[in-house]
Amino acid sequence: MSRSCRKGFTLVELLVVIAIIGVLVGLLLPAVQAAREAARRMSCSNNFKQIGLGFHNYESAFGQLPMQLGGTWQYGIVNATGRNSGGTGRISAQGNNRFRLSWLIGILPFVEQQALWEQISNPFADGNPNDPWPAMGPAPWTTGYDPWMTDVPTFRCPSDPGFGSPTMGRTNYTVCLGDATHRNDTGLIRFDNNRWHDGIAAEVRESCRGMFVGRQVMRFRDVLDGLANTMMGGEIATDLGDRDTRTAPRTERDWGQMHGGILPCRDDPDPLRPQFWRSTTSNIRSGNQTRGGRWADGAPLYTSFNAILPPNNYSCMGGSDSGIGQLPPSSRHQGGAHVLMGDGAVKFITDSIEGGNPHTPTVRRGSGYTAPGSMSPYGLFGALSTRGAKETIETEF
Template sequence: MKRKQSAFTLVELLVVIAIIGVLVGLLLPAVQAAREAARRMSCSNNFKQLGLAMHNYHSAFKRLPQHGTGTHPDQPVNIWIPSNSGNWSANTHANNMRLSLLVGMLPFMEQQALWEQISNPLDNNGGTPAIWNAFGPTPDQIAYTPWSTEVTTLRCPSDPGFGLPALGRTNYAACAGDSTDWIRDGYHWVRAGQPLPYVATTGSAANSNAAHRGVFVAGRGMKFRDILDGLSNTIAMGEISTDLGDRDITTMVTDGTSNNRNNLRNNPSWCREQTAGPGAFIDPLRPRFWDATTNVRSAASGRGYRWADSFPLFTMMTTILPPNTELCSMGSLDRDLVASNSSRHQGGAHVLLGDGAVKFITDSIEAGNSRAPMVRNGSTGTSSPGSASPYGLWGSLGTRASKEVIQEEL
């Protein structure tokens, strides 16, 4: 008598496959969430390393790393050209005082080898000039290898941006506070008849003292003692997304205000409110992207594209509009720019406080009146110098000495 062999029927096999498919479908979101949680933790740890580097730098030099520093073309005349003496100009002989705070922090975040390349003359491998001067050219020069080097500590694992047209990317930027008035220039250095030294006029110093209320001021040496509101109550740096070339409102800047500083400083939401014309406006059907007719900067001018460059688009952030809101400029990547922090995380972005603590700030943080004029020199009323930040808790976290009490636990 033959024994009957048991086996799966086709229906049973299909049922098993369907069950496995359902289980995989249920499991994938959990796996993706776990991966993102791990990336977010790694991002936070990178920021903590930057906090330690900042504190160790201050311990060594009794000051914070300067944002907007470096070298300037000197005599002879055949090297120094007056027309490209400004920090906005490209130069192969010096960096035009355009280096970000991240350059000075390199030895304090395990990047001594890269620092040695930058701080010494470097062979250009047969190019022009034959030898790069110490501290290199302006950070837009791709032929200078250090500027295109990707530094792992400066990258958030959640951000997929990589490679050209960017040079070395960064996901971490210096906090400039709650005003953009002359944000690029700090003390607004001017040339006093000679290439060096630079001096500041009385008027430019007054502009800077009134508007530049963040921990870092371009062109000025800052110290922990300047943070009178307390290190644990003040944002020193913020996380930023790098541009992917997709017209994202948080990573691609518009030419919206056509060099009109008044538009921007009188209403930080100016770009958001434009609905027509050559300015800036957001796609009403896809509110995370600029409209196809909106003027945007060139492909090489994306957010976070140059870790060594002190220009606001690359390594600065403001506490005016809440996190993950649009970039809005006065018409140029190196000019006044409303640029909040942003991230590829869900619902917010990290900030580094002055005491080295890393906090996750949600997009819904209380941010006051986003249409209120910025605090600046020459203004009156609630935007006069010394006023409380018009941008609520978010704005007060970005100011270092405005005597605003923060009662919320971040």
């Protein structure tokens, strides 16, 4: 009598197969993660290209670039909600936007965000038609205003995991202010003692050498070095609340040092983790007062960069969140960050780009500073940030 034979895997064979699958997964996982990051980096670059097209379409439509530190200014009595209720009274940060709006607002209709633009450009009821927010919105730090809290997908890099509170609407894309700090915070007009003053045009011409100048109309024709040789925008990482030196600037008390381009917080990063501040380092920006933490705010901290330090270096500021400082581009990509050239091309600038001597004082009139009209003291990276310094770019970057 024949006995039937049962076929199947033994326990040992199953364990061997599972072990082999585990090894294969372990070997393939880094490759999968690298492929995913490559896809995210490509998407990030495509967002920047779309923004570049938006700049060119905006310039074609209006004959100028969208203004950095633009907006409106209103005098009025403000009610309990912080909204302007008319009349002539004290100046309110909530009842007007204090000429603090970023370039990102003007470009909204050109990056397929017409609905958001219409909310901002018209009085926005926000659930109360009898008490609307003013046209062009309130101050960009107003958390009760829905548009300022909105994350616009085109303004975000998929490689950046930062999301939500305590920041407001975030952005990973900024514009280039050049290779200096002086007057980057005010642009062409400064506010003092409840009055606007415009007697600083000479200082602005000398120090603000980037494609964008705050509170000043800029055009492509102003870029004398050529659009292909001049950076228009740069990528930044947003803050994760981890004391990252790139995203949470240290605020320096010595305003004069920052104006001179001196780098007083060089020794403050953690020696064991140079990309993070020491646990004992004080005056670190946090919450929505971090890099990219308010996409609607035109202050340099939020939506601008300068080329004093190469990509992914630490950030430092003098004074408040609306002040000046060393604010380099940064990213969550390995080894560098994207920049947008004036002709719309997107390039990846490595951390090792030639950056000159970062301890050299920046361009500003007066003794002890780099003289106005000089070549950028910050090497190739600085040269790419100036719009009319007549610096020849001889190498591919």
